[in-house]
Amino acid sequence: MKKNLFLSIPFLLFFISGYSQKDLEFGIKGGINFSEMRSNEFQNKEGHTGYHLGALVSFHMVGRFSLETGLGYSTQGGTAEFSNEVGKTRAEMELDYLQLPVRLKIAVFPKLSINAGTYLNFLVHEEIGAEYTSPFLYSFLPIDPTEIQHDTNDLEVNAAFGLNYALSSRFCLYTTFIQGVTNAVEFGGGSVKARNRTYQIGIGYQF
Numbered sequence: 471m472k473k474n475l476f477l478s479i480p481f482l483l484f485f486i487s488g489y490s491q492k493d494l495e496f497g498i499k500g501g502i503n504f505s506e507m508r509s510n511e512f513q514n515k516e517g518h519t520g521y522h523l524g525a526l527v528s529f530h531m532v533g534r535f536s537l538e539t540g541l542g543y544s545t546q547g548g549t550a551e552f553s554n555e556v557g558k559t560r561a562e563m564e565l566d567y568l569q570l571p572v573r574l575k576i577a578v579f580p581k582l583s584i585n586a587g588t589y590l591n592f593l594v595h596e597e598i599g600a601e602y603t604s605p606f607l608y609s610f611l612p613i614d615p616t617e618i619q620h621d622t623n624d625l626e627v628n629a630a631f632g633l634n635y636a637l638s639s640r641f642c643l644y645t646t647f648i649q650g651v652t653n654a655v656e657f658g659g660g661s662v663k664a665r666n667r668t669y670q671i672g673i674g675y676q677f
Contacts, residue, residue, distance in 0.1 A: 626653075
């Protein structure tokens with residue numbers, strides 16, 4: 471993870487340095503996350519409420535188009551049940567990421583803009599607990615919850631779509647839908663694969 475992140479930051483700085491000051495806009499943002507982990511094998515999912523914050527830089531391209539990137543911190547996760555060879559398992563997942571967005575922004579009205587692109591998630595912290603909730607009848611031996619194997623991916627790729635509404639020349643409200651394209655967590659050697667899905671709502675400030 472650290473290698474991927476260290477490679478991304480110099481590229482981002484090099485990219486920014488190629489623009490003149492008048493073409494750049496800097497800002498900060500923060501807000502609430504409503505996230506969940508999704509898998510075809512999951513049942514009885516529960517969402518996770520977290521937060522996000524970060525810094526943004528926007529590069530004006532041509533006309534109503536601009537390119538937006540930056541660096542942020544996001545807390546995500548969720549709870550779900552799934553079945554395996556010994557019965558039902560309940561997994562609680564909390565995943566914290568450094569986020570690197572790369573989005574194309576289009577001003578469709580004077581105060582309203584849309585954006586679409588990708589978020590690269592670099593995992594910095596995880597708390598995953600899994601326990602058996604209803605073992606099958608033949609599973610008469612004591613079962614240690616730590617036997618449930620899981621793997622997390624240090625780098626996760628997401629697709630994103632969002633809306634921005636300008637409250638003033640400095641402040642804006644925004645909402646972003648972020649869907650994992652690659653797996654975030656895998657249980658049982660890859661037999662159960664989960665991806666992130668997150669809705670972000672927040673407020674931004676432009677310097």
